[in-house]
Each structure stands twice: as C-alpha cells, then as structure tokens.
Amino acid sequence: MSYSVDVAKEYQKAKSKLFRQSLLFSLVLANTILADVLLVTLANEEYLVNLIIAIVVTALFSYFAIFFFANIYPDTNGQYRYFKGYNSGIQPTEEVVFVKKDEELSYVNGLYVYALVVRYIYNIKSEDKIIYCLNNDLSFEEGDKLTISTYQRILLKAEKHA
Secondary structure (H helix, E strand, O other): OEEEOOHHHHHHHHHHHHHHHHHHHHHHHHHHHHHHHHHHHOOOOOHHHHHHHHHHHHHHHHHHHHHHHHHHHHHHHHHHHHHHOOOOOOOOEEEEEEEEEEEEEEEEOOEEEEEEEEEEEOOOOEEEEEEEEOOOOOOOOOOOEEEEEEEOOEEEEEEEOO
C-alpha cells in the first residue's frame, strides 16, 4: 500500500485558483474606480447625490476588500506558496510506525489537513510526533511500519513495508 500526493498537479491548481481570485479582485477594483470617476465627472446639477452614491460604492468595495484579504486570499496564497516551495525545500525520508489518524481538519501552512500520529524510533527510545496529511483516505492501520516523505510536516509520500 502506498500514498502519494501529485505536487505538480496541486501546484497548478493552487496557481490557477490564485490567478482567478486575483483577476476577480482586480476587475472589481477597476469597475469600482470607473464607477466612482463616472459618477463624479458626469454629474450635472445633482452633484451631491452622485458624490454620496460614489462614497457608498467605495465603502461597499472597501468591505469587500477587507473580507477578501482576510478570508479568501490567505488560504489560496498559502496553498500556492507551500507547493511552490516544495522543490527547493527539505523533504526528509524517514521510517516510522503509524499510530493513529485524526478525523478533524486542521489548518497548517495554508492547507486544510488531517493530523496523523506517527512514532519515530531512535536507537533505544521512541518518540510520537504529529504530521499532517492532505487526504483522509489513508488505508494504514495502527502498528504499520511506513517509509514516509514529508515537507514542512505534511505527508506527501508513504509506503507500507511488507
């Protein structure tokens, strides 16, 4: 049994998603600026009404921008940066014993992941550590010996020993 994450595919998905979201934000910004400029420059005698409408449009855009940069953009940017840095980062390959997996999602390094507890066995002692997995469809059981490859404590490859 083995587990593997296609990093190139995940990187392209994150890059595409980041581009789409950035493009959407840029279009909304351009339309807001255009609407404000047109409202103020094309005003006849009702200049104050157009100015109030422009202020309301700008305020709505400001709330949208705060929501976008506080909730949507950090997740996508975190995913993109994680997978972009994969090729230049340290990816240790280690032998561990699988202990258990958690069913709850966690947020680590810009990704939503599931926690796994694995036991690292050193010469005389052993130590349990938490690593993370992108998918919850692992078919490993408690006590399985695995060879794993991680990047920033997130499991990317795992292979069960016979």
